[in-house]
Amino acid sequence: MTDPVTLTGDEGTIGEFDEKRAQAAVRELLIAVGEDPDREGLLETPARVARAYREILAGLRQEPEDVLTTTFDLGHDEMVLVKDIEIVSLCEHHLLPFHGVAHVGYIPAESGKITGLSKLARLVEVYARRPQVQERLTTQIADSLMRILEARGAIVVIEAEHMCMSVRGIRKPGAKTTTSAVRGQLRDPATRSEAMSLIIAR
Numbered sequence: 159m160t161d162p163v164t165l166t167g168d169e170g171t172i173g174e175f176d177e178k179r180a181q182a183a184v185r186e187l188l189i190a191v192g193e194d195p196d197r198e199g200l201l202e203t204p205a206r207v208a209r210a211y212r213e214i215l216a217g218l219r220q221e222p223e224d225v226l227t228t229t230f231d232l233g234h235d236e237m238v239l240v241k242d243i244e245i246v247s248l249c250e251h252h253l254l255p256f257h258g259v260a261h262v263g264y265i266p267a268e269s270g271k272i273t274g275l276s277k278l279a280r281l282v283e284v285y286a287r288r289p290q291v292q293e294r295l296t297t298q299i300a301d302s303l304m305r306i307l308e309a310r311g312a313i314v315v316i317e318a319e320h321m322c323m324s325v326r327g328i329r330k331p332g333a334k335t336t337t338s339a340v341r342g343q344l345r346d347p348a349t350r351s352e353a354m355s356l357i358i359a360r
């Protein structure tokens with residue numbers, strides 16, 4: 159068992175993951191939909207689902223500062239862009255997944271302070287593994303780059319398909335939503351269009 163961690167998130171204090179409570183809630187849900195939670199095939203389901211949600215929502219117990227740790231002074235002050243970072247997040251309206259790719263770029267601080275490339279993907283994970291809306295996920299990543307790396311500019315583009323639009327409701331599988339957040343020097347039209355053309359290029 160890992161130690162419970164209590165952190166302060168963007169919207170107040172985030173509690174620890176209560177596995178027993180999650181299991182009881184899944185059992186209740188099974189009863190609510192007319193299933194028998196005591197039939198053999200479902201006996202372990204509450205425990206499995208609780209573990210799955212602990213994993214899928216692990217970002218609630220992490221902060222961006224935890225992952226943007228390793229920084230180097232390379233003196234590189236031009237744009238760094240990591241494309242096609244696969245994401246799976248959980249829509250906070252329906253608790254159904256949305257999945258796709260994130261493209262994350264930034265212009266380092268004048269000092270040339272940069273971070274490891276994998277840390278950009280880790281930053282995406284911190285915010286994706288929370289109940290989310292795609293717009294907030296996008297802006298939180300960009301704002302963290304500006305704040306923690308003191309970046310001069312940041313751009314985040316996310317393209318995703320929402321299960322709540324494909325398996326229920328309007329049922330439009332394949333519909334993709336694109337969101338972007340652009341900060342600092344990347345708002346300059348020439349820099350922004352250079353970044354966008356790199357993102358679009360296959």
Ligand SMILES: Nc1nc2c(ncn2[C@@H]2O[C@H](COP(=O)(O)OP(=O)(O)OP(=O)(O)O)[C@@H](O)[C@H]2O)c(=O)[nH]1
Pocket residue numbers: 249250251290291292293320322323327328
């Ligand atoms: N802007 C935004 N909307 C989202 C996101 N994820 C889900 N939604 C939308 O949230 C809305 C919730 O609308 P409601 O009318 O309250 O819920 P609903 O009756 O289940 O809506 P339908 O999906 O249209 O059946 C829906 O239109 C979803 O498509 C997201 O990341 N961003």
Ligand SMILES: [Zn+2]
Pocket residue numbers: 249250251252253254320322323
């Ligand atoms: Zn939804």
